[in-house]
Amino acid sequence: MATATEADAMRRAIELASRALGSTSPNPVVGCVVLDAVGRVAGEGWHRRAGESHAEVDALRAAADAGHDVRGGTAVVTLEPCNHTGRTGPCSQALVEAGIARVVYAVADPNPTATGGAATLAAAGVETEGGLLADEAAAGNAAWLTSVLRGRPFVVWKYAATLDGRTAAADGTSRWITSAESRADVHRLRAEADAVVVGSGTLRADDPHLAVRGQPTPGRPVTQPLRVVVDTHATITPGARVLDDAAPTLVVVGEEADTRHLPGVDTVRLPGEKATGPTGDGKAGIAVHALLGALHDRGVRSVLLEGGATLAGAFLAAGAVDRVIGYLAPALLGAGPSALGDAGIATIAQVLRLDVTDVARLGPDLRITATPTVPATAPATEEN
Numbered sequence: 001m002a003t004a005t006e007a008d009a010m011r012r013a014i015e016l017a018s019r020a021l022g023s024t025s026p027n028p029v030v031g032c033v034v035l036d037a038v039g040r041v042a043g044e045g046w047h048r049r050a051g052e053s054h055a056e057v058d059a060l061r062a063a064a065d066a067g068h069d070v071r072g073g074t075a076v077v078t079l080e081p082c083n084h085t086g087r088t089g090p091c092s093q094a095l096v097e098a099g100i101a102r103v104v105y106a107v108a109d110p111n112p113t114a115t116g117g118a119a120t121l122a123a124a125g126v127e128t129e130g131g132l133l134a135d136e137a138a139a140g141n142a143a144w145l146t147s148v149l150r151g152r153p154f155v156v157w158k159y160a161a162t163l164d165g166r167t168a169a170a171d172g173t174s175r176w177i178t179s180a181e182s183r184a185d186v187h188r189l190r191a192e193a194d195a196v197v198v199g200s201g202t203l204r205a206d207d208p209h210l211a212v213r214g215q216p217t218p219g220r221p222v223t224q225p226l227r228v229v230v231d232t233h234a235t236i237t238p239g240a241r242v243l244d245d246a247a248p249t250l251v252v253v254g255e256e257a258d259t260r261h262l263p264g265v266d267t268v269r270l271p272g273e274k275a276t277g278p279t280g281d282g283k284a285g286i287a288v289h290a291l292l293g294a295l296h297d298r299g300v301r302s303v304l305l306e307g308g309a310t311l312a313g314a315f316l317a318a319g320a321v322d323r324v325i326g327y328l329a330p331a332l333l334g335a336g337p338s339a340l341g342d343a344g345i346a347t348i349a350q351v352l353r354l355d356v357t358d359v360a361r362l363g364p365d366l367r368i369t370a371t372p373t374v375p376a377t378a379p380a381t382e383e384n
């Protein structure tokens with residue numbers, strides 16, 4: 001049974017892990033607090049980016065640097081210590097060698113290549129306990145856990161709308177619907193995501209930049225996401241703002257697209273799919289799961305879908321939205337595009353219900369975070 005000190009240490013480890021959101025893919029975020037034999041904090045650590053030290057090794061090093069003896073102590077870690085030698089050595093071995101007597105972890109590692117750390121520790125005589133604050137730790141690692149379990153990135157669909165659900169005015173103007181506070185929060189979402197995705201409609205309407213501006217989270221280094229434009233017919237022009245060098249950009253085009261006007265631009269050709277279902281208009285677009293598969297192959301574990309309504313509808317119809325974040329401004333437009341296009345829902349019996357997980361005030365606006373009550377689905381690929 002974990003102690004209150006260990007629970008406090010786990011809360012701290014979850015906070016430490018969150019500092020690296022957006023920086024560790026394809027790895028998880030992991031935090032670790034090492035307690036000495038009498039339960040004092042000896043060292044803290046977290047995994048900062050793929051290829052760098054894992055959280056346990058980072059915390060052991062911090063303890064050693066501070067001159068603390070951790071023999072007979074306890075490692076409290078948000079994810080089961082890994083058991084494999086990747087770019088760094090196995091953490092289970094490092095903990096054994098440091099003389100750690102007990103390991104408390106939150107979430108078992110579902111990754112087939114890394115799992116088994118708890119068994120290795122137990123075999124070496126280390127007491128192990130899993131499951132402490134597992135729900136909180138899993139929520140902090142939702143993107144990575146989703147990507148391991150579903151074989152595609154975790155998708156957050158974000159939109160900014162008036163109270164009557166409009167995302168632009170009738171003449172197409174949209175800057176700005178939401179407040180400066182809300183927009184700063186969107187830059188935090190971008191920094192925490194591996195990729196930001198928009199459709200070609202948004203590209204043409206807004207010429208968006210999509211990079212992180214400023215420093216959304218004080219004290220945390222800014223990581224830029226991959227900017228992704230879904231543009232079947234390669235309509236993007238070389239002068240588009242999204243093609244500057246502020247962050248990498250990937251242009252996703254159809255198999256037949258002519259990309260000769262885009263020398264030096266990173267493009268990927270993907271198969272199309274026709275919108276189906278009772279309300280589908282039959283127009284071809286890039287197949288959503290092929291898109292997510294291609295991003296996954298590039299190490300993308302979390303996607304921020306920033307619109308527009310048409311692409312968001314396709315993602316929802318494909319069961320590929322895991323979280324919805326709506327920024328609602330106390331303003332009315334009455335006309336103009338709505339937040340969501342056709343999502344293949346034809347009748348009220350098919351309505352997509354959401355659970356609200358958070359409501360926050362950002363300046364004058366409301367931010368509502370919600371998840372589909374029916375979990376988003378795995379990709380419809382042959383291996384599933």
Ligand SMILES: NC(=O)C1=CN([C@@H]2O[C@H](COP(=O)(O)OP(=O)(O)OC[C@H]3O[C@@H](n4cnc5c(N)ncnc54)[C@H](OP(=O)(O)O)[C@@H]3O)[C@@H](O)[C@H]2O)C=CC1
Nearest residue numbers: 159160167199200201202232285286307308309310311314
């Ligand atoms: N306030 C907000 O939060 C936001 C507002 N907006 C506003 O929304 C409007 C643009 O939205 P919208 O016109 O819906 O454009 P989208 O950004 O949703 O782009 C839609 C286009 O994406 C391409 N596409 C490629 N694959 C797919 C697929 N599988 N499913 C659907 N589309 C696909 C299609 O064109 P093709 O196949 O030819 O490439 C399609 O027409 C603008 O007014 C913009 O200002 C946009 C984003 C956020």
Ligand SMILES: Nc1c(N[C@@H]2O[C@H](COP(=O)(O)O)[C@@H](O)[C@H]2O)[nH]c(=O)[nH]c1=O
Nearest residue numbers: 160174176177178186206208209210306
């Ligand atoms: N109008 C609007 C948003 N619009 C979104 O922001 C994109 C522009 O990004 P950038 O060019 O990087 O500033 C645009 O294409 C659309 O996706 N977002 C918001 O948070 N609030 C707003 O009021």
